Amino acid sequence: MNGVKYIISKEFARVFKDRKLVFSLFILPAVLMIGLYSLIGSLAGSMSKDIKEHVSTVYIQNVPEEIKSLIKTTGYDKLAKITYLQGNASNVDEIKDDILNGDAELLVIFDKNFSEDVKNFKTPSVTIGYNSAKDYSQNAYSTFNQVIANTYSQTVIAERIGGAEKLTVFKTVNEEIVKEDEKNGQFLAMLIPYLITFLIFASAMGIVTDAIAGEKERGTMARLLMTPVKRSHLAFGKLVSLSGLSIISAIVYAVSMALAMPMMMKTMTGGSTVGFAINFRTGQLLELVVLLVILAYLYVALISALSIRAKDVKTASTYVSPLYIVIMVAALMTMFTGSRDVDPLMHAIPVYGTALSVQKIMTNSLGVVEFLYSVAGNLVLAVLCTVSVTKSFCSEKIMFNA
DSSP, X not given: OHHHXXXXXXXXXXXXXXXXXXXXXXXXXXXXXXXXXXXXXXHHHHHHHHHHHOOEEEEEESOOHHHHHHHHXXXXXXXXXXXXXXXXXXXXXXXXXXXHHTSOOEEEEEOTTHHHHHHTTOOOXXXXXXXXXXXXXXXXXXXXXXXXXXXXXXHHHHHHHTOGGGGOOOOOOOOOOOOHHHHHTHHHHHHHHHHHHHHHHHHHHHHHHIIIIIHHHHTHHHHHHTSSSOHHHHHHHHHHHHHXXXXXXXXXXXXXXXXXXXXXXXXXXXXXXXXXXXXXXXXXXXXXXXXXXXXXXXXXXXXXXXXXXXSSHHHHHHHHHHHHHHHHHHHHHGGGOTTOOOOGGGGXXXXXXXXXXXXXXXXXXXXXXXXXXXXXXHHHHHHHHHHHHHHHHTOHHHHHHO
16 A cells, blocks of 8 residues: 555645645635635624614604604604604605605605594504615614504503503413524534535535646646556545545635634624534534545545546536536535434435534434434445546546547
């Protein structure tokens, strides 16, 4: 196996002695990941704060005295710049145009006999005009409903039946019955499996196409084939070394994401990181490591099987692109499984089964049978790809005339 060791050391040396490759594979992804998530969180938090602090322009037509009084007692007049319109105001159409253009947020029109109809147990109308495509207008609509409309409605109902307590039929006492691991890992269980399976493939794609098709294109593969190393050792050494590099690159992505996502959530929610707290036990970590190592090797073997038939990196990327889409779809499907029970045999489907298993690790619900199915499914396909790559390395036609 000296030939395998030689190829592994050669591949690692090729990457880690090249500063540009080290920067692009291991440093740049971390900088981009942390920077991107921080920027998203900052922009989202800033937008949310801006919407909350915005003083809305509100027009109210035919406002009843009790509503005007409620506006003052609730402090709504401090949340919005209110203009009262009387009777059949002639500028209603202009106000609607302003709302459409974003120059005003809300137009509230009460029926002329609103107060009288309420007293007589009739059902008057309140027309609320807002622009659902504008954040300021949408927020103004929600605030008016919550602070004024709902408060007034509840007050009137309480007066009619002689007290608000009579509106309460029974009290609900909520008792949350849930495993803490499942609750904390719920959000991560939806997102992480997709990101992990996708990012490992993205890491492997660039590394492998350059190491296989790139070497053929540069002519270094031909010189390597002329060394006394067995072709089978050469193929296996390539696969193992490229898997190791892919895993390292994927770890950089994963760690960067683990650091960046809580930062993003804190910025967006004002400090809350609910759904991001999760504790792995030793067994779970081992399961996760085994699944990801095998998945990385599978990806490398798949990409190598395609890249080895290409004469240059551009052609190899064309061959691999459809596989890229398949991997994305398989990983994406796990985001919509929710908490539904999945047939254990589904875990045997390569890639998809791994994503399912990672999802269950996040919620501490992965069974031994499901884990073994995931491992077996990926290993079978990985072995088939390894055989294919080995045969290709032994073929002069493929290696020299592709």
